[in-house]
Amino acid sequence: MNESSALIARLKRIATTGMPTQGDGRADDAWLTQGMAKAQLHEVFATVDDAASGAGFAVASVLAARAAPVMWLRTEASERQGGRLHATGLVEMGLDVTSLVLGLVEDEADLLRAAADAARCHGLGTLLIESWGRAPKIDLTATRRLMLAAEASGVTILSLRIGAEPVPSAAASRWRVAACCSRPLEADAPGKPAFDIELLRRRGGQAGLRWRVEWDRDAHIFDQNAFASGDSAALPGAGIPVAADRAAADDAAASVRRTG
Amino acid sequence: MRPHLFVGRAETPIAFVETVSGGVRLKALDREAVRAGLQPGLTLADARARVPELEVYEHDAHADHEWLERLADGCQRYTPSVALDEPDGLILDIAGCVHEFEGERRLAADLEERLARRGLLVRHAFGDTPDTARALARYAGAPAPDEKRAVKRLPVAALGLDEDATTALSRAGLKTVGDVMARPLATIAARFGEEAAMMIRRLDGSVKEPIVARRTVPKIGVERRFAEPIARTEYALEVIAELAAEAAEQLAQRHEGGRRWEVRLFRADGLVQRLRIETGQPIRDVALLMRLFRERIDSLADPLDPGFGYDLVRLDVALAERLDASQLKLEGGEAQKGEVAQLVDQLGTRLGRARVRRFSARDSHIPEQAELMLPAAEAPAPTPWTAPEAGEPPLRPIYLFDPPQPIESMMAEVPDGPPHRFRWRRTVHDVAHSEGPERIAGEWWRRQDIPTRDYYRIEDRRGRRFWIFRHGLYSEMEAPRWYLHGVFA
Numbered sequence: 001m002n003e004s005s006a007l008i009a010r011l012k013r014i015a016t017t018g019m020p021t022q023g024d025g026r027a028d029d030a031w032l033t034q035g036m037a038k039a040q041l042h043e044v045f046a047t048v049d050d051a052a053s054g055a056g057f058a059v060a061s062v063l064a065a066r067a068a069p070v071m072w073l074r075t076e077a078s079e080r081q082g083g084r085l086h087a088t089g090l091v092e093m094g095l096d097v098t099s100l101v102l103g104l105v106e107d108e109a110d111l112l113r114a115a116a117d118a119a120r121c122h123g124l125g126t127l128l129i130e131s132w133g134r135a136p137k138i139d140l141t142a143t144r145r146l147m148l149a150a151e152a153s154g155v156t157i158l159s160l161r162i163g164a165e166p167v168p169s170a171a172a173s174r175w176r177v178a179a180c181c182s183r184p185l186e187a188d189a190p191g192k193p194a195f196d197i198e199l200l201r202r203r204g205g206q207a208g209l210r211w212r213v214e215w216d217r218d219a220h221i222f223d224q225n226a227f228a229s230g231d232s233a234a235l236p237g238a239g240i241p242v243a244a245d246r247a248a249a250d251d252a253a254a255s256v257r258r259t260g
Numbered sequence: 261m262r263p264h265l266f267v268g269r270a271e272t273p274i275a276f277v278e279t280v281s282g283g284v285r286l287k288a289l290d291r292e293a294v295r296a297g298l299q300p301g302l303t304l305a306d307a308r309a310r311v312p313e314l315e316v317y318e319h320d321a322h323a324d325h326e327w328l329e330r331l332a333d334g335c336q337r338y339t340p341s342v343a344l345d346e347p348d349g350l351i352l353d354i355a356g357c358v359h360e361f362e363g364e365r366r367l368a369a370d371l372e373e374r375l376a377r378r379g380l381l382v383r384h385a386f387g388d389t390p391d392t393a394r395a396l397a398r399y400a401g402a403p404a405p406d407e408k409r410a411v412k413r414l415p416v417a418a419l420g421l422d423e424d425a426t427t428a429l430s431r432a433g434l435k436t437v438g439d440v441m442a443r444p445l446a447t448i449a450a451r452f453g454e455e456a457a458m459m460i461r462r463l464d465g466s467v468k469e470p471i472v473a474r475r476t477v478p479k480i481g482v483e484r485r486f487a488e489p490i491a492r493t494e495y496a497l498e499v500i501a502e503l504a505a506e507a508a509e510q511l512a513q514r515h516e517g518g519r520r521w522e523v524r525l526f527r528a529d530g531l532v533q534r535l536r537i538e539t540g541q542p543i544r545d546v547a548l549l550m551r552l553f554r555e556r557i558d559s560l561a562d563p564l565d566p567g568f569g570y571d572l573v574r575l576d577v578a579l580a581e582r583l584d585a586s587q588l589k590l591e592g593g594e595a596q597k598g599e600v601a602q603l604v605d606q607l608g609t610r611l612g613r614a615r616v617r618r619f620s621a622r623d624s625h626i627p628e629q630a631e632l633m634l635p636a637a638e639a640p641a642p643t644p645w646t647a648p649e650a651g652e653p654p655l656r657p658i659y660l661f662d663p664p665q666p667i668e669s670m671m672a673e674v675p676d677g678p679p680h681r682f683r684w685r686r687t688v689h690d691v692a693h694s695e696g697p698e699r700i701a702g703e704w705w706r707r708q709d710i711p712t713r714d715y716y717r718i719e720d721r722r723g724r725r726f727w728i729f730r731h732g733l734y735s736e737m738e739a740p741r742w743y744l745h746g747v748f749a
Contacts, residue, residue: 049687049724052659056749059658069600083659086746087619087631091645092654093749097619098645101600101636103607104615114607123599181692181723185653189695190719192653193749215749218650 006152028199028206032213032222035065040172041147041157045200048132048163051082053179057195058128058158059093060215064222067125067156069099071118074130075111076104081132082162093193094217108137119149119157130160144170166200174201180212183226192216194227273311276319277304287319291381321347331375334530337572338367340481343390343471349397351390351471360485374530387411390471391462395420401436411463412438419459425452437463478576480518482506489528489569493557496525496570501550503575508544517542517583523553525564526572533564538613539605540637541598542581548602555609604636613637621645625700627745628662655698655717657727657746664743667728675734678716682728684744689720700729711736717748725749 026037036042042061046054062070072085087097103118105111111131118127127150131138138159147170150157159171166174176198182191193215201207214226273293277284284304296311307314324347332350335342341353354364361367364386372382387393392411401413411418414437416429429452434440440448441460449457461467482503490496500523511517519542523535537552557564608616617633621643624630648654670688671680678694695717702710711732719725725748732740 049685052657052747052749053724055658059749071600071603083661083746084633085619086627086657086660087621087645088627089654089656089658089660089746089748092648092656093658094648096645098643100619101604102617102619102633103611104617105611110611114611117606118603121599121603123597123603179723179725181721182653182719182725184693184719185695187695188693190653190693190717190725190748193725194723195749196723217648217654 006148009152025204028202028209029211029224031061031064032211032224033064035061035063035067036156036158037172038065038067038156039150039154041143041150041159041170043143043159043161043166043169043171043174045161045164045166045174045176046178048081050178051132051162053193053195054160054162054177055130056093056193056215057175057177057197058160059090059095060193060222061158062126062128062156063094063217063220065126065156066220068096069101069124070095070126070128071101071103071121071124072128072130073103073105073111073114073118075108075132076106078130078132078162079104092217093215094220108135112137112142115146115157116149119146119155120153121155122153124153124155127155127157128160129157130162131164132162134164135161138169140168140170147171171201172203173199173205176200180227183214192226195222272315273298273313274315274317275304275307276317278319324348330531331380333524333532334374334526335371336524336532337526338371341471345394349394351394353390353471374528377529388465389462389468391459391469392465395437395463408465409438412436412441416440419456419463421452421456421459425456428452478522478578479580480507480510480577481574482510483572483574486569486571486573489566489571491566491569493564493566496564496566496573497550497553497557499573500553500575501546503573504546504549507575507577508546508549511544511577511580511583514580515582515584516580517544518577518580519543520577520579521549521553522576522578524574524576525566525570526574527566528568528571531567537609538637540608541601541605542583543605544583548605552605552609555606559610608635608637624703626703627656627700628660654748657725657748660746661744664729664745667742667744669742676714678718679728679742682742682744684726689724689726691718692721694718697730711740715745 026034044054044058046057062068074085085102087100090097090100103114105114108131111129115127115129118124138161143159146157146159149155178196180194180196182194185191191214195213195215197211197213199207199209211222211224212227213222213224216223271292273296274290275286275293275298276288278287286298286300286302286304286307289298289300293311293314298307298311298314304316328344328346328348328350332342332344335350335352339352339354339357343351343353345351354367358364358367361370368384368386372384375382383397385393385396387396387407392407395414395418396407396410399414399418401410401415401418404410404413416434416437416439417426418437419426419440421429429440434443437460441464445457445460448460458467462469484499484503490499503523504521507518519539521537525533525535527533535553535556537549537556539552543549604616613635616636618636620632620634622630622632665684668683669679670682672678673680676697678696679691681688681690683689697714697716700713700715702712704710713729713731714733715727715729717725717727726744727746727748728742728744730740730742734740
């Protein structure tokens with residue numbers, strides 16, 4: 001029923017604009033400061049070794065988009081293989097864990113059922129679905145359902161696929177995340193979280209773009225200037241001016257939450 | 261008891277046996293076996309010699325008890341207070357409950373008919389007190405015009421005394437309860453104990469012992485009876501929705517919402533199916549309730565089976581709490597929170613309450629004990645978390661292994677320093693950057709022998725960040741082991 005109402009909403013939109021809206025018309029690097037487009041399904045791929053980077057990137061995207069509260073669904077297999085979620089660590093990424101609800105499900109089928117319910121809940125900002133391994137049930141049909149639900153309810157859905165290879169899906173965008181060497185701090189200490197991001201696919205946009213970014217927890221943005229030149233250590237203060245950035249971020253937060 | 265074995269098989273003698281010291285003995289018999297001359301207590305070998313075609317089953321007291329519980333559940337269609345009279349009796353308090361059946365005899369007939377369909381043979385009796393009813397049902401005396409005299413004509417065994425006392429009473433020429441009652445109570449008490457005197461007083465009605473009902477009467481209960489059983493689950497759900505609306509109305513008048521709801525579907529053949537839901541917040545929204553009930557039905561191991569149909573549906577609110585009419589904030593703040601709470605209830609009903617969780621901070625410096633994951637439906641008010649210091653990278657991992665995973669440390673430049681290279685998950689990691697140690701001591705005020713942990717935040721050459729620790733100091737032990745406790749983003 002929700003699917004059909006979403007379909008009607010889409011058809012209406014097409015009728016009014018005269019053209020199917022493909023993609024969201026945002027700039028390619030809008031995600032750096034505003035996170036991913038809201039009310040859509042996005043996929044984030046990471047290898048098993050980069051699981052924490054994938055999860056970290058997903059959490060950071062939620063924060064950049066200011067899309068709390070978050071429901072995080074994981075399977076028991078994820079809990080066994082990847083370790084459990086550490087709230088203190090999430091707080092240190094910048095997340096307010098009091099707004100986080102964790103759902104632990106037995107298997108992939110339950111994961112999709114729970115996701116279908118959560119995707120319809122208007123009260124949520126982001127639904128994060130974490131799956132490990134190939135997860136063949138998360139296919140074109142399942143992703144299309146999630147995408148329609150997201151468009152109808154306004155919930156942003158991030159599907160975190162760890163140890164999986166991309167398969168055809170209805171997601172609005174598809175990302176691959178890997179860890180990347182951070183800019184070390186004084187005394188050779190590891191620095192802020194750094195990611196190697198590849199945009200594999202984006203509906204109505206350019207694909208195959210790559211970034212090396214650093215997560216700036218205090219400003220809630222991804223900082224790509226940190227690695228602007230080849231020698232990272234030579235550019236200690238090369239971030240985007242913080243004040244300008246904050247203004248942009250505030251704009252994003254003030255805009256209407258539901259896009260569709 | 262396995263009643264389905266008996267339905268329509270009246271001609272085979274059946275016995276239940278029990279292994280007691282010294283051999284296998286008969287415990288219970290069916291009518292046919294009794295007719296063949298067997299009696300409880302006989303050894304199985306003797307019984308087989310007398311009745312070769314005897315069918316034998318292991319006696320299972322626990323299953324008997326469960327069966328009796330299920331029958332008791334079924335009898336709640338007649339009255340809310342039903343007590344078990346182990347091992348094979350039920351006591352129903354039907355005072356004020358017979359109007360549905362135009363008299364107690366019709367009620368008993370209805371009950372007997374239902375149980376007969378399950379293959380049970382029932383003996384019933386009415387009494388002014390639970391004890392007289394029990395005695396009259398269990399023991400047969402000579403016919404009598406009224407209850408008082410019927411009790412008096414019961415054999416002395418009805419007093420429920422031990423075997424010696426019963427034999428002694430008979431030897432003394434006291435054959436019936438009435439004979440015993442005619443004696444002064446003091447003599448009976450002196451000879452047979454306080455218990456015997458008490459039992460007599462309970463049987464003559466001078467002491468009334470109330471029955472201990474199996475369930476407490478719920479705050480709100482609504483029900484629907486059907487002359488013609490309803491066989492479709494869908495229709496049953498509509499009925500539940502109507503009942504929920506009635507209950508919600510009553511709750512609204514009391515400014516309350518239910519937190520524990522139970523629907524019982526009474527099948528025409530005496531079985532009862534239960535659907536229970538619990539919510540984190542008190543609710544009285546019928547649509548939401550129905551969604552939760554549907555969720556519960558979907559998650560049942562055995563799907564709802566109407567069988568011959570349901571002839572009674574009852575909905576109880578076992579726990580209610582204050583719930584005032586809520587006002588929606590314009591910005592949607594409250595409404596938004598409510599929706600997430602509904603989602604938590606919905607998922608909790610399907611997956612189990614413990615699977616939907618929230619984090620709660622705890623006062624401990626041991627990393628794995630510093631936080632709790634509580635069922636979201638009952639989590640306490642959120643506790644503030646310590647905000648991280650600006651400009652610092654995250655000092656705690658986002659995934660934590662519990663228990664920590666052992667790693668093989670290949671080299672450390674100095675014994676007390678971080679490892680140079682280590683092996684984890686069959687991969688060798690070369691350490692590029694590291695910070696530490698952050699020393700976390702065990703809770704020495706609880707236990708003395710917990711080694712200190714030295715934590716290091718490290719990054720390997722490919723940019724993966726790990727949280728590892730050495731379990732114990734070199735001064736504490738000879739060769740402390742290394743563990744990987746978590747991974748950073």
